[in-house]
Amino acid sequence: MNKFRGQTAAVLRPRSTEEVSAIMRYCHERKLAVTPQGGNTGLVGGSVPLHDELILSTSLMNQVYGIDAVARTLTCQAGCVLETLNAALAEHDLMMPLDLGAKGSCQIGGNISSNAGGLRFLRYGSLHGSVLGLKAVLPNGDVIDTMKGLRKDNTGYDLKQLFIGSEGTLGIITEVLMGVVQKPSAVNVAFLACPGYDQVQQTLVAAQKGLGEILSAFEFLDHEGMRCVNETVDVPNPFDSTAPFYVLVETHGSNSEHDYAKLEAFLENAMETGCVVDGVVAQDATQAAALWQVRERITEGLQHDGVVYKYDISLPVQHLYSLVEAMRPRVADLATRCVGFGHLGDGNLHLNITSPTASEELFAQIEPFVYEFTREHRGSISAEHGLGLMKARHIHYSQPAANVTLMRQLKGLLDPHGLLNPYKTVEENPLNV
Amino acid sequence: MNKFRGQTAAVLRPRSTEEVSAIMRYCHERKLAVTPQGGNTGLVGGSVPLHDELILSTSLMNQVYGIDAVARTLTCQAGCVLETLNAALAEHDLMMPLDLGAKGSCQIGGNISSNAGGLRFLRYGSLHGSVLGLKAVLPNGDVIDTMKGLRKDNTGYDLKQLFIGSEGTLGIITEVLMGVVQKPSAVNVAFLACPGYDQVQQTLVAAQKGLGEILSAFEFLDHEGMRCVNETVDVPNPFDSTAPFYVLVETHGSNSEHDYAKLEAFLENAMETGCVVDGVVAQDATQAAALWQVRERITEGLQHDGVVYKYDISLPVQHLYSLVEAMRPRVADLATRCVGFGHLGDGNLHLNITSPTASEELFAQIEPFVYEFTREHRGSISAEHGLGLMKARHIHYSQPAANVTLMRQLKGLLDPHGLLNPYKTVEENPLNV
The missing domain is CATH 3.30.70.2740 (Alpha-Beta Plaits)
Structure with missing residues (x-):
């Protein structure tokens, strides 16, 4: 977006929780500000040092510690790239519960710090539910360790939640224990054309009912989005004629025959009711990937x-x-x-x-x-x-004053000197960028 | 359990968030301690006043504000009974994502305060993922409002998480916005006998793979548990001979034919591998309920x-x-x-x-x-x-010292005078009960 330009005297590249802790202890004593940085793929400037903050990069913290195929958990360092984790999990027929466009360079620590949503949120849910444990280094260097691999643990406050979505302003996530999910043995993708936004909504309700437990994505784009990918990145419209709206429906399941039957019944019904005027179902993985391109390359197309x-x-x-x-x-x-x-x-x-x-x-x-x-x-x-640098000053549009007050009290409790990722999220941004 | 006996001068029964706020403001000014109480079904004494705390009961806060069938959300007051909410949702083919034995008297506010898990956690996940919004009254009377009905909202820290599982020690939950789920049109229940614990584990892995997205419960009991329900509450063993372990497998799905086919294939495979030595599949809802009785009535049986x-x-x-x-x-x-x-x-x-x-x-x-x-x-x-009164002093068995320190700092920030549900969760219990 060419919106933010960072400034820093040094980039620190620790390899372990212990090194991150030592860095933070040092910086805390000397009142040096630190901006944590993962894959640096965020869109709101959350990982950009604004004045002279040191950058603490998690890029060298990229070890996978283990995968437990019975408990369905993955343990790793925060700097692991999302796509790399999926590759490791695939050997056990497992996968990460989140997926997003930046998967080739975004890091799991950054995903969690920014509470990434992505493409399969409607199926696999929020990171607040699927992160089972974290290690996080506090601004004073103390380490919070919630890395027991348990799905249920009600022993006191659920501290890891503090670090999910707080954009590195309360602590630096260094290790992660994720609940992971079954890699579907059957994946289907359908691309549909809808005559209006009302029909898009009706198609969503029909998909939720008819596809139920196998629905894994319900994405939409308008005709302007379609025109953009057609013109700028040479991705063709799957249909001969244009429509006001397009919908991509994906299913993840364990039985391709069952899933295909459900998808066919859903489509037949959607065409009959007039919610969908045209539709194509991918016949193999290549076709499925081609249909996903229409949706996934809009962002790139717009840059043109x-x-x-x-x-x-x-x-x-x-x-x-x-x-x-x-x-x-x-x-x-x-x-x-x-x-x-x-x-x-x-x-x-x-x-x-x-x-x-x-x-x-x-x-x-x-x-x-x-x-x-x-x-x-x-x-x-x-x-x-997230809010990052870009929207920190706009927080009041979405949060009542009492909420913002409590957020700032939490920031003050964990980071009394304001050394960790300053000017972001719940802090006022003095530069008004 | 006959373990805890409460003492109080008065039970307050507010009807609204505003009344709870007024009560807390009054108590804050006069340093009066308050114990919030929902359905009072907890097992660790979390809702019991220990000395002379006032009881703030949410029982009269039992209004359902609305159900949005498109967004799949339910909005209600904290004192609604879980079973009542399910009855209201059933009219829209929806249901709550959690289910537990106490459903007839437990309240949703208490469920969330204690981060209840229950019988279908493995399918529908944690309340940290499925609660979309809360109103909570802080010890000083301030109201935190996160009741926007959105599945994704990354505007600052996720404050509602603080109140999920903190057992009413940081704030009193007064209103709730839940993400709810499709009521399955097909439910199947199988009851299995396993020859050893190794085979129980292998059956779990086979169920996760073979039943995949439709698996909704995987419960187990040992032969002592079976003997207990046979002897004390007159629930018979579904099998003629006994086994060391029994497993209840349930599926929730949208197509009974598909689901039954998956369950049959899973069972055939489990019998062939010797993981399961005997099995029965419920042929209707009455038989399914009878099989659930074996598992659900153990607690009652033990009381005998x-x-x-x-x-x-x-x-x-x-x-x-x-x-x-x-x-x-x-x-x-x-x-x-x-x-x-x-x-x-x-x-x-x-x-x-x-x-x-x-x-x-x-x-x-x-x-x-x-x-x-x-x-x-x-x-x-x-x-x-939860920890409640019973296990508060045992927190160190499951939490490192740095975690407990941060928990107590959070308690100190939100409740500096220690007026809300004292002696519970992260506080030392002076009586050593």
């Missing part, structure tokens, strides 16, 4: 336009696309494109607006309107990307 | 013996039954029964030892051995029941 204004919004499903419809006439000719896509099954919209160069006039049409609309409809101004 | 020493332990599955085997020779003739059963799929053992009357000699054989064994095998001394 020049500057991208990106928003990651949660809204009640019925209001979700109204934001795109309200935005289009506002940005009108100032924008190259105004695209809506995202994880509809989770109520998560990615709204992207492009233009050839940065434009204050355009920006003034987008913000604060996008945040005001979201507040008005009881949404969240950050569904899964 | 007189005094029950109950332990709720998490252990790695391979060590789980070793604790029962190590305990039996220790308690020998001092005990009437020494029974092991529980949620094997979650690594959760319920160890119960009975005797006609309380016996110090017997108790000395059980504690601290049960906690030492658990620590040695990296288990948890409270899988799902």
Whole structure:
């Protein structure tokens, strides 16, 4: 996004929890500020040092300690890349419960620190449920260890939750114990065209009922998104004619015959009711991958336009696309494109607006309107990307004052000198970037 | 268990968050201690006032505000009884993601405060994942409101997590927004006999693979547990001959034909490999309920013996039954029964030892051995029941000192005068009960 440029005197690359602890102890004594950095794939500047913070990179902490195929757990260091973990798990017919576009470079520690959502959230749920244990180093160097590999443990407060989604402002995650899931032996992908947003919603409800326990993704894009991938990254429309909306439905299951039967019945029903006007079902893994390309390469495609204004919004499903419809006439000719896509099954919209160069006039049409609309409809101004540097000052759009007060008290308790990832998340950002 | 007797001058029965807030503000000003109480079904004395704490009962806060069938959410007050919520959801083909024996009287606020696990945890996961929002009143009367009905919301720290499993020591949960799940249109129950604990474990792995996405419960009991329900509550053994272990397998799915085919294939395979020596599949809901009785009425059956020493332990599955085997020779003739059963799929053992009357000699054989064994095998001394009054002083068996320090700092931050549910969870218990 070319939005943030970091500044630092040094990048520290520890190899163990003990080294991270020693670094933090040293920095705590000398009041040196530290910004933790994983794969550096975040979209809100959460891993960027703003003034002169030291960077603590977890890149060398990339050991997988073990996989327990009976308990279905994986133990590793925080710097392991998501795709690498999936490769290790595949040997045991297991996989990580989360998947996202940046999987080739994002690190599990960063995923957890930013409470990443991603493509299969609606099936495998939140990291607040699937992370079973963590080691985290506090700003003073103390180590919190919750690495017992147990699914149930009600002995006091669930401390690991503090570090999930707090963007490295309360502690540095150094080791991880994940609950992992069965790798599906049957995967099906269908790509559908819908005549309107009402029909997209009805298709979601039908998928939840008809596909039930095997539904693993329900993604959508609008015609502007489709046009973008067709034009800029040469990914073709699977259909001969265009439609206002497209939906990608995926199933994960253990029996391909059963799953295919369920998918066929769902599709037949959706076509009969007119919710879906055209549809294609992948016949093999290559076709499935090609259909996923349409959805996954939108982000890359948008970059071709020049500057991208990106928003990651949660809204009640019925209001979700109204934001795109309200935005289009506002940005009108100032924008190259105004695209809506995202994880509809989770109520998560990615709204992207492009233009050839940065434009204050355009920006003034987008913000604060996008945040005001979201507040008005009881949404969240950050569904899964986090607040980081970019949205820290906008927290009040989504959180009541009493919540922000308690968050700042927690920050003060764990990091009284404000040394860990300063100016992010719940802190005021003095530069107003 | 006849273990705890409460003392209080008054029971307060507020009807709203505002009334709870007013009560807490009043008590905060006057330094009056308060014990929140839901359905009072806990097993560790977490809702018992120890000295003269006021009881704040949530029983009159029993309104269901709404059910959103598209977003799959339920909004209600904390005093709603779990079974009542399920009845309301059933009209929309939905259900709560948790289920437990006390469902007829336990309240959702208490379930969340104690991070209840229960019978279908292995399918629908932890409350840390399925609770989408809460209102909680802090000890000073301030209200934390996270009631937006969104599945994804990364705007700052996830404050609701603080109140899940903290047993009413950090705040009083007054309103709840739950993510709910599809009510399965197909439910199957099989009851199996296994020749040894190794075979029980192998049956679990086979069920995870073969039943995959439809597996909803994997419960086990030993022959002592079976004998108990046969003798004391007149629930018969479904088999003609006895076996060392019994397993109850349940599936939840959307297609009965598919599910039955998967269950048959799984059973055939389990019988062929010798993991299962006898098995029965329920042919209708009445038979399914009868099979569940064997598992669900153990607790009631044990009460018939007189005094029950109950332990709720998490252990790695391979060590789980070793604790029962190590305990039996220790308690020998001092005990009437020494029974092991529980949620094997979650690594959760319920160890119960009975005797006609309380016996110090017997108790000395059980504690601290049960906690030492658990620590040695990296288990948890409270899988799902919590610490409450009973185990607060034993927290060190399952938590490193640095964790306990941070927990007490959190308690100090939110409740500096120690007015909310004192002597519980992370506090030292001065009476050593």
